Structures are given as structure tokens and as C-alpha cells.
Amino acid sequence: MTKNKYIVREEDHKSRIDKLLADQNREISRSRVQSWITDAYVTVNGKPVKANYKCQQGDLIEWIIPKAEPLSLVPEAIALDIVYEDKDILVVNKPKGMVVHPSAGHQHGTLVHALLYHCTDLSGINGVERPGIVHRLDKDTSGLLVVAKHDEAHQQLAEQLVQKTMKRTYQALVHGEIAHEKGMIEAPIGRDPKDRQKMSVVENGKEAITHFRVLRAYPDYSHVECQLETGRTHQIRVHMKYIGYPIVGDPKYGPRKTLQANGQVLHAKELRFYHPISKQPMHFSTDLPAYFQELLAYIQKLY
Known part of the structure; x- marks a missing residue:
């Protein structure tokens, strides 16, 4: 595991450390950053801190991104409408009524359960319960989303979201x-x-x-x-x-x-982005559901 370092700049003075690290790792949720802090993967000037620590200019922040835990979710044989697939990504047309990833009250029948049955290789950046998930759709919102099969693809796609080059x-x-x-x-x-x-x-x-x-x-x-x-x-x-x-x-x-x-x-209905590895422009469109x-x-x- 690589140790990352960041020296707090003037514009980050008095920022909460969990927010600052989430901004530095934009593909990672703030709640996951908070779990790193709780588990002492983050130090400030060599010492553990709490998630609400207010950063001071000149602070040395060091953090380790822990490896994703082995997936413990049980794959489920749920049919998927796969619009595109290669060794790096999947593009799926999610039906209305399907939850994207497990959460309280939705422990089965999610898109993630279906993806795990379809392919074993999914990025681990967003943790055990959200493998491959770069962006989400609400349960009752149907349509296109892109899934990452490995961490490099995930990071590249997440950066496109940040830079607003992914068009939805x-x-x-x-x-x-x-x-x-x-x-x-x-x-x-x-x-x-x-x-x-x-x-x-x-x-x-x-x-x-x-x-x-x-x-x-x-x-x-x-x-x-x-x-x-x-x-x-x-x-x-x-x-x-x-x-x-x-x-x-x-x-x-x-x-x-x-x-x-x-x-x-x-x-x-439509999704445009650059392929995370080949950098080729990708454009997908679906018909309106029945x-x-x-x-x-x-x-x-x-x-």
C-alpha cells in the first residue's frame, strides 16, 4: 500500500480533514474517507486525528488507501441489458425498480449482485458493496450507466465526471x-x-x-x-x-x-465519455422504456 502525502495550503486552512481528503481523492466517497480516519490510515504530522479535525496551513497529511476487502456479496443470476462490454468497462441499461448497490433494506436483487454473477472482475475503489460503480441512478430512474472492471478504468472515468467531460x-x-x-x-x-x-x-x-x-x-x-x-x-x-x-x-x-x-x-437516455484506456470517444443511446x-x-x- 502506497503512502500518499499532502501539505495543507493556505486556501485549505481550517478545512475539515475528511472533506479535504475527499476532494483530493474525488473518486472516493467522504464516508469512506471517514472510515480510513477511524481505522488510523490517516495521520496529520505523524499523529491520528478525528474526521472533524480542522487542518492548519503547513500540516503534513499522510494517508494510505487500504486494499479493497474480498467481495462478500453473493452473486445473483439476474438478467442484465448490456449495451456494451470489453475488458475494461460495461455499459448497462438499468431497468426501473432496480437498486444499483446494496444498502439498508436492499440486500438482494441489486445491479451489483447481477454484475458479480456476470463478471468477476470489477473495480474495488468504492469498497465491497459498490464494486465497479462509477456513478449511480436512483432505484426508479431507468437507463444507462457505465461500470468499471478495474481500478485504472474507474479512476479515469471518475476524473471525467470531475472534469465534466462525461455527458449524461x-x-x-x-x-x-x-x-x-x-x-x-x-x-x-x-x-x-x-x-x-x-x-x-x-x-x-x-x-x-x-x-x-x-x-x-x-x-x-x-x-x-x-x-x-x-x-x-x-x-x-x-x-x-x-x-x-x-x-x-x-x-x-x-x-x-x-x-x-x-x-x-x-x-x-444517452451517455457520452472517453474510453478510460483507449481514450476513444464513446456514445450510447437507448429507446425510452415501454x-x-x-x-x-x-x-x-x-x-
Whole structure:
């Protein structure tokens, strides 16, 4: 295991060490960094510290990235819609209703369980429960995501997310008729102070930018295309609610009176990135799933 070093600069003075290290290791979650600190893989000036330690200019931070634990999840024979695969990556079209990785209440039937059955080689950067997972989709959001088969591929793809060179385009059905053709939503997102299970636009949140284009507007609904410039939790769902056009079927951010869709009508339709090893441009697109097409057909008949 290689020891990494970083000397705290003036602009990082008084930053929390867990946040600073997460920024230095952008493909790693802050919670995982906190586990490194708890397990004494991180020292400041040669001594262990707590996750809330406020860094001082000139501090020498040293940390070791521990090797991923052997996978303990049991592979499950779940069918996958694989759009592309080579020795470095997979591109999967995730169905609505599938959870991406195990979590409380979702210990079986996830995309990760299916991936482990399909291939044994997956990157270990995000730990035992998230092998290969570079970016996520919510349970009821369908569509494309890329999976890394080894750590080098994972690091390269994660850097593209940071540099905003990975392009993710979604389609959604929202409540309300949007009068203008396109727009940009730039509003910071963080935990909702009134409900920790939700995200919201908050003053001290993280930068979040969504571009949208109206594909077709109806008297009470709009079919829109959204492109993420950043990738915050629930970003499109929160942003569309924020401007007054919540996603149809969204149980968390939408109105109670909505069309029956078993969750938000949101599909990750296109994915563009550079291959992490060959550097060739990659572009993938999927058809809208049947449930989405059926809702559009229903609305067209209404008007």
C-alpha cells in the first residue's frame, strides 16, 4: 500500500480533514474517507486525528488507501441489458425498480449482485458493496450507466465526471406546461434541513447545474430532455421541482395527485465519455422504456 502525502495550503486552512481528503481523492466517497480516519490510515504530522479535525496551513497529511476487502456479496443470476462490454468497462441499461448497490433494506436483487454473477472482475475503489460503480441512478430512474472492471478504468472515468467531460442526457415527463423552449437551472443542492431523507436547493449546498430542453409541451405536462453538468443526488428531480415542474410519479418531490408510474418518469437516455484506456470517444443511446412511451401515448390522447 502506497503512502500518499499532502501539505495543507493556505486556501485549505481550517478545512475539515475528511472533506479535504475527499476532494483530493474525488473518486472516493467522504464516508469512506471517514472510515480510513477511524481505522488510523490517516495521520496529520505523524499523529491520528478525528474526521472533524480542522487542518492548519503547513500540516503534513499522510494517508494510505487500504486494499479493497474480498467481495462478500453473493452473486445473483439476474438478467442484465448490456449495451456494451470489453475488458475494461460495461455499459448497462438499468431497468426501473432496480437498486444499483446494496444498502439498508436492499440486500438482494441489486445491479451489483447481477454484475458479480456476470463478471468477476470489477473495480474495488468504492469498497465491497459498490464494486465497479462509477456513478449511480436512483432505484426508479431507468437507463444507462457505465461500470468499471478495474481500478485504472474507474479512476479515469471518475476524473471525467470531475472534469465534466462525461455527458449524461435524460428524458423526463414533468407536471405543467413549460412555455419556453430551453433553460438552465443553477441552484446549489444539499440535504433538506426539514427532512434528512430529501435533498433541496439550499444556500450552502453544492454547486448544481442542469440544462433542459422542452421536446413537447401539453396543457398540463411537458416532455423534457435534461443534461447534467454536475451530478448531485436527485439533481434533476430537485431542480425540476424547484422551478415548479416536478417529475410525474415522483413520490419524494412530486405532487400526491399524479399519473400512475410507480416512481419518477425519468430515463438516462444517452451517455457520452472517453474510453478510460483507449481514450476513444464513446456514445450510447437507448429507446425510452415501454412504461414511458405508454404514458406519452396516454397524454397525447388526452389533448
